[in-house]
Amino acid sequence: MTKLTQWLWGLALLGSAWAALTMGALGLELPFPCREVLWPLPAYLLVSAGCYALGTVGYRVATFHDCEDAARELQSQIVEARADLARRGLRF
Amino acid sequence: MATGTDQAVGFGLVAVSLIIFTYYTTWVILLPFIDSQHVIHKYFLPRAYAVLLPLAAGLLLLLFVGLFITYVMLKSQKITKKAQ
Incomplete structure (x- = not known):
């Protein structure tokens, strides 16, 4: 399945x-209160699923693992490599 | 670790979802069990709106998603025509 x-x-x-x-x-x-709770239950399920989805996305955004140092290092290496290749006569 | 703005936005989203969830739970699940003369009923719309509002929000969302997809597809069609 x-x-x-x-x-x-x-x-x-x-x-x-x-x-x-x-x-x-x-x-x-x-009893009356139970019936009152019962009829909007599908909507309630939908709204809670939506809340869960929104919360998950928010949590993952907040705890996303950025590697800023690594990004800077990579950028500097790219610049370095470009300069090196340009020195050897490669045109971009 | 995420940057400051990312963290603010992310935890903001979490807070919004938690607020919506608690408000909606009180509205739909708890309110029928509270005496109808209680003050708390002043802070909630009539019960029919508990279904109508999410329905309207969902329809609006679908409408915007549809509009966005049409817009993107039309745009990409124009670009491929130009390229040919």
């Missing part, structure tokens, strides 16, 4: 459980 089918199965399962509970197919008499 691929990851995609796993996710689809999970979502279908959750969705059918949600639909059954919201439509009252099971014949349960849920």
Whole structure:
């Protein structure tokens, strides 16, 4: 089973459980607050997934491993190599 | 290590997502269990908006993504035509 089918199965399962509970197919008499929580649950799931995605991106941006010293070193080496090649008669 | 601006932007994003998550959780999950006369209900929109706002935001996002993709594809088409 691929990851995609796993996710689809999970979502279908959750969705059918949600639909059954919201439509009252099971014949349960849920108290009013529970029903009020139940019907926006898909939207809630979507919003929390979005928040998680945003938070992950933010965290990775904040802790990204820059190598500024290495970049400077590489730049200086490029300049050096260009000067050396130009001295030997290579035109860019 | 990331630079100062990167860190500020990144942790800003994390903070925004956390704020949205806590506000939305209180709104959707906790509010029905709190007495409807309580003061806290003043700080939240009616319940229908809890679904309508994310829906509208998602549609807007899709619209902008679509516009962006059309713009980029049209531009690249023009460039390839010029190159030929």
